[in-house]
């Protein structure tokens with residue numbers, strides 16, 4: 045009912061159509077001498093007509109944006125099962141610490157002696173990530189996972205160049221996230237695909253064939269994007285190292301094994317960690333993230349600068365190092381995201397973090413167990429923190445993953461990731477994350493089972509979904525290709 049009323053929410057410019065003078069803010073009286081704008085602003089920059097601001101009062105502004113926020117779906121509203129993205133709840137404590145004036149109001153150009161606490165925080169988060177991964181060095185600079193991938197591959201390129209062994213190819217499994225081949229190409233490498241074996245993991249024989257002396261690195265996601273652990277990871281990294289290559293691990297799925305396994309023991313040379321996935325902090329909608337990269341001894345000399353160094357009880361900053369790949373970003377990256385991640389790590393503690401990853405795996409398996417009778421499971425390998433189903437059973441009735449995803453909106457859930465990984469046709473990739481109560485997992489499974497039953501009994505209902513949202517299907521391709529941000533009363537075209 046509430047949502048139905050929201051359907052008619054106009055643009056803020058359309059509120060107050062009579063354009064009665066309303067104001068949300070009153071400026072204080074001018075207490076400096078008035079100046080003629082024409083005497084200080086060049087004529088071509090002077091405005092001659094009114095700026096066209098909406099005439100609305102403060103409360104109308106608040107109502108408008110509050111209503112729009114209610115048309116959205118958020119992690120604070122319910123299960124957000126986007127696979128690979130790890131959409132977990134962001135505890136409010138994180139927000140409290142990130143707003144401490146001593147952290148939120150400092151400037152990155154302040155001299156180190158004035159910001160010892162912030163430098164210490166960076167240093168401590170680095171130690172925590174090294175303990176969690178068993179690696180030798182770390183940078184917190186990159187702003188996201190993909191940016192971390194680039195930092196890692198640039199360090200690998202630098203290490204190989206230092207050996208006088210520049211190479212030209214990066215191998216990427218066919219189940220990888222699109223950012224992996226994009227990163228390889230951006231760093232100047234040719235990305236070559238490695239096929240998956242029957243069980244969804246890397247085909248070792250194919251890798252053996254492809255792993256020539258032209259290959260700089262292999263990029264591997266562990267567990268992979270099917271939620272399956274690369275059980276031959278030790279053989280893979282031995283093979284790659286024996287032939288002079290390096291191992292890049294995509295750590296976006298670290299949520300599956302924090303406190304259970306160490307990438308440092310798996311032969312990884314570089315791995316990014318999406319703080320905004322594994323260690324809470326809000327993400328989605330393009331908000332700031334952080335993609336620290338942990339590295340093996342081989343890559344430590346090439347870590348980006350600036351670096352925080354501990355000298356006894358104080359901390360200093362190293363700005364120059366000829367072996368470094370240089371800065372990946374201004375200063376220390378998205379500092380307040382680092383604050384949130386350390387808050388999360390400290391508030392859970394080692395035992396809490398272990399419980400976090402095991403609960404995530406338990407939930408994914410609960411979903412797999414409940415849904416495997418109604419949806420096809422393309423890979424039967426054991427699932428870790430996410431489970432990939434496909435639409436092949438429903439496709440016989442001309443119902444596809446997009447229909448199932450849209451129908452979930454009517455049932456009150458955000459859809460899972462669709463059509464990824466690319467090796468699964470009609471994929472529905474579900475990652476529950478550990479932060480929701482078990483009843484929510486059950487309610488999600490109930491909704492998925494109800495949709496499978498609807499697909500049999502009344503397929504047209506599923507095909508026409510969503511029915512209860514302000515707009516039903518939109519032309520997503522056209523919306524992305526022909527951006528139209530201005531609305532006219534004649535309708536959008």
Ligand SMILES: *Cc1c(COP(=O)(O)O)cnc(C)c1O
Nearest residue numbers: 128129188189190221223296318
């Ligand atoms: C999310 C993700 C990335 C990219 O991380 P961003 O922080 O979105 O840049 C890379 N690989 C995998 C497997 C991911 O899930």
